[in-house]
Amino acid sequence: MIxxxxxxxxYPAAHGENSPxxxxxxxxxxxxxxxxxxxxxxxxxGKSTLLNILGCLDDYTGGRYLLYGKExxxxxxxxxxxxxxxxxxxxxxxxxxxxxxxxxxxxxLPLRYSxxxxxxxxxxxxxTLESLGIAHLSSKYPSALSGGEQQRAAIAxxxxxxxxxxxxDEPTGNLDSDTGKLIMxxxxxxxxxxxxxxILVTHDVKIxxxxxxxxxxxxxxxxxxxxxxxxxxx
Numbered sequence: 001m002i003x004x005x006x007x008x009x010x011y012p013a014a015h016g017e018n019s020p021x022x023x024x025x026x027x028x029x030x031x032x033x034x035x036x037x038x039x040x041x042x043x044x045x046g047k048s049t050l051l052n053i054l055g056c057l058d059d060y061t062g063g064r065y066l067l068y069g070k071e072x073x074x075x076x077x078x079x080x081x082x083x084x085x086x087x088x089x090x091x092x093x094x095x096x097x098x099x100x101x102x103x104x105x106x107x108x109l110p111l112r113y114s115x116x117x118x119x120x121x122x123x124x125x126x127x128t129l130e131s132l133g134i135a136h137l138s139s140k141y142p143s144a145l146s147g148g149e150q151q152r153a154a155i156a157x158x159x160x161x162x163x164x165x166x167x168x169d170e171p172t173g174n175l176d177s178d179t180g181k182l183i184m185x186x187x188x189x190x191x192x193x194x195x196x197x198x199i200l201v202t203h204d205v206k207i208x209x210x211x212x213x214x215x216x217x218x219x220x221x222x223x224x225x226x227x228x229x230x231x232x233x234x
Contacts, residue, residue, distance in 0.1 A: 001032055001033045001067070001068060001164070002030070002031075002065075002066070002067060002165075003030050003031075003064070003066040004029045004064070004065055004066075004146075005065075006026045006028060007024055007028070007041065007053070007063040008024050008025060008026060008061055009022070009058070009060050009061055009064050009220075010025045010062070012169065015121070017138070023046045023220055024049060024050060024053075024060070024221075025219070025220035025221050026220075027046075027220075027222055029177075031103070032197075034191075035199075035212060036188075036210070036211045036212045037200065037211055037212070037214075038088045038167030038201075038202055038204075038208035038210070038211035038214050038215070039067070039202075039214070040203065040214065040217070041102045041218060042218070043203070043204075043219040045218055046220040047109060048199045051167055051199065052091065053079070054165075055084060056083045056084050056088070056200060060073070066085065067087070074188060083181045085113040085161055085165050086163065086165050087165055088164075088166075089157075089159055089160075089161065089163035090167050090168075091154055091155055092154065093170035094174060095103055095147075095151070095153075097150055097153060097154060099143060100141075101141070102140065103137050103139070103141075103142070103145070103153045104122065104126065104129070104138040104139065106142070107125040107128060107129060107156045107157045107212070108121045108160070109157065110157060110158075110160050110161050111161065114161050117150075119172065125138075125160055128160045129156050131156075131159075132152050132155060134149060134156065136228055140225055146179070147176075147179055149175070151169055151171060151172075151174075151175065151183050155186060159190070165197045165199060166187070166198045168187065168199070169201045171183055171187070172207055179209065184194075184210045187210070188210055198211075199226050213225070213226070214226045
């Protein structure tokens with residue numbers, strides 16, 4: 001599904017600096033359909049930058065990124081937008097729910113970029129909320145929800161377009177440990193029962209243990225890649 005070959009990302013030199021700042025220095029990895037991958041590493045190692053590139057939210061400056069065998073660098077803006085709305089669903093640490101919109105309206109937002117008729121938006125969004133056990137929260141606003149409920153609403157928003165891949169950036173980072181476990185059980189169920197490919201960024205070893213494949217990043221490169229199911233290196 002995803003192949004990265006010598007992937008590089010360098011930011012232009014900041015004001016007062018003499019040289020550009022390399023963040024990714026040659027990442028090489030394959031992610032297959034149905035994988036559950038955890039990406040770990042210290043702050044600044046490049047893991048969130050890598051996730052943003054995978055989700056077509058950011059561009060890379062060297063190497064190759066093949067998505068279903070197609071070079072992402074060759075995508076035009078419309079193709080990238082379609083990948084973001086069709087292939088990927090995004091879950092963030094800070095939820096990113098619109099405070100002025102109900103849960104239902106938040107979940108419906110991605111449907112504006114889908115082929116689903118507008119008259120079916122409520123039905124599709126409610127069905128997605130139902131699958132996560134939170135349809136009863138559809139008329140509430142984010143401020144009235146607990147952290148775990150907000151994150152499940154965010155997961156519903158990520159799922160509403162039936163993406164192939166869920167990209168989750170520290171999805172339990174703002175939650176207590178018990179609520180974090182519930183969120184990880186939700187993601188695990190989506191992986192096992194709905195065959196979703198999940199790519200998760202975390203700094204927590206316990207959260208990473210839910211994954212089938214563990215990628216450790218260090219200084220912009222992959223230091224280790226371990227297959228948790230098969231044992232040994234990837």
